[in-house]
Amino acid sequence: MQKAKVYVTLRESILDPQGKAVTTGLHKLGFDEVQNVRIGKFIEITMDGGDESRVTEMCEKLLANYVMEDFRIEMEPGK
């Protein structure tokens, strides 16, 4: 059993309204040092076999929207 961690983030050029709302929220709470917030997804996949190329395929087919999002994969050996 092994684990893959996938980080899906909006591309730099894409507006992030959820992040903007959180920035405003943090400012209202007094965190004035916050300049910008961007929110992505963190996906943990537990797999029975398979390697990074399989996870890349999963990202391309389902997990990430390639038009708007980038993804990064980290493989973790299983216990």
Next chain:
Amino acid sequence: MQKAKVYVTLRESILDPQGKAVTTGLHKLGFDEVQNVRIGKFIEITMDGGDESRVTEMCEKLLANYVMEDFRIEMEPGK
């Protein structure tokens, strides 16, 4: 300017219906090696000053729901 990365994940004991739906979707696409998927948030904060204790405070006050979620913080020195 420095960056903080925050990973917000559902606690182990909490059901993750979004993750279950993605697991089913991956199986339908032929990724039979997938055992389980859990989906969390990946938040990137650009800050002008501030340290990890400030980010912990942000998580406790706004970014994470402490009843259902855990969070992990990574600080990155700015450029």
